[in-house]
Amino acid sequence: MEQRTTRWRCSVCSTSLELVPTERRWLCSQGHSFDVAREGYVNLLLAQQRRSRIPGDPPEMVRARERFLATGLYRALTETVVAEVSSCNPRAVLDVGCGEGHHTRALEAPEVLAFDVAKIAVAHAAKRDQRTSYAVANAASVPLADGVVDLCVNIFGPIDSSELARVLPAGGVVVAAHPAHDHLKELRSLVYRTARPHVVKDPLRDRRDLFQLTDTHELRYRFTINEPATALDLFTMTPYRWHAVPQIEQAIIEQAEVGFELTADFVISVYRRTAQPLLRELGHLTPPTIPHLVRTQSTSVS
Template identity: 40%
Template sequence: MTTMPFDALACPLDGCPLVPGEKAWRCENGHSFDVARQGYVHLLPVQKKRSLDPGDSKEMVAARQRFLNAGFYKEIAEALSDLALEALPVEEIGSVLDAGSGEGYYLRHLSARAGDNSLALIGVDISKWAVLAAAKQDKRTRWAVGSNANLPILPESLDLVLCLFGFPVYSEFARVLKPGGKVIQVDTGADHLRELREIIYPELKPPADTEIVDLEGFRTLDSTVLRFPLSLPDQDSIADLLAMTPHLYRANSEGLEKAASLESLVVTVDVVLKCLERR
């Protein structure tokens, strides 16, 4: 197995190809983007930021890193990796983007599980703290600060896009995928973390409509539900799970106090893995 950085990057200002340099990536129009000391590239221009520090905070990233590296979501990573390897071309280098890659757990797992497959990998996240954490842990993958709404990727250059618990932008995914390229998306099901949500919220909202609809430019190949009980053995693991989800900010103070008082908890993991193909 060979894992290498994916390098078909595009200038986020004009879409021109970026040429790598030791200290910066540049396009033919003179736009330049520095390479950080840790090896990642910052491709989110100031004028395209909605805040000074968008995306997950340093604390959220640290909580997610502890939780995922402890193996709590290993079953999700294994199912995702197997589905991804099935979707990639045989006997050639498969190019993969994780759109909203966080601290890189799922790409690291895919790389480790690749076997004889050769992969060119890139993770893009809007949080500089997430990309920094990813770059520190994995030097064989390209890491970039960027936005799913304006992916710094050249057109029709990817075989596979991963979007895990994130914000899919299908028009951008269609632009960067080769014809016949695929998207694997992981979303939460109706019962995901239900036991925790019942503790922190006065009442639960009804589940959203999960009817499978073909999106413009894509057709649905497969949809699989993955459910399993997850035992959180101590206060730290419960706190990390809560800190890596939007529930930390949506719950009121009373709900957060109830969660903080728990010594242990068993929750249901309920996720949907969907595979889409670019038409």
């Protein structure tokens, strides 16, 4: 039977949304209506929340990432994040900036919600995954009530610390994965004359009042690409693609023809939402209780 209520809230008036099953749309008490797309996601992004005509990653980037991740070359990243999440036993997980849902699909929790600002990415994700509740939304204005998820995942995505603090109750967890110093340094050295190491992100550093860093570790390994198409997909899914000129693409192809050896270098940070400032009123939805959010294992990878 289809679920009638949802944790998502109306992006216009912030009241809760209910499914009108026969019409495949979500409706709030004020009459604002959001259609359920053919693929099963709901677009909660308002026109004024878009910064461009097609917000988020462009279609070719989405497709390149989908093909690249399907090769399994970042499987260790998925597994590390999944283990980190599972060790917390969350009931409701939110994947912020989920892209085409490659990592989202692997998350283990009774309830998984995910959003991205790129509609095409969310459509791809929803088509492959009926279990997760997908929405198109902006990280700067998350259409969820306060304190309704107990863990947020953020893999190479944008983070709005205030919004994460709002949707998580005290004790809630953030698992964030971002590039570490040497991530894809070999690719970068083909693109830039002087390839500087990545500045490692501690994405919630600015809000130590709201988030305590409880664990951080590096996941680093080498991998080889032998297919020129896969090497170009990797290039296309990175920000380096903005520097694309035919000579760089040719150099990438030539590297792949002889076996392009690359370094994957990620930093995985785990934060716990502090009790302060005090939680605001939680609305009609009961927030998850938090004592079950206890780490049961260490997943450090070196």
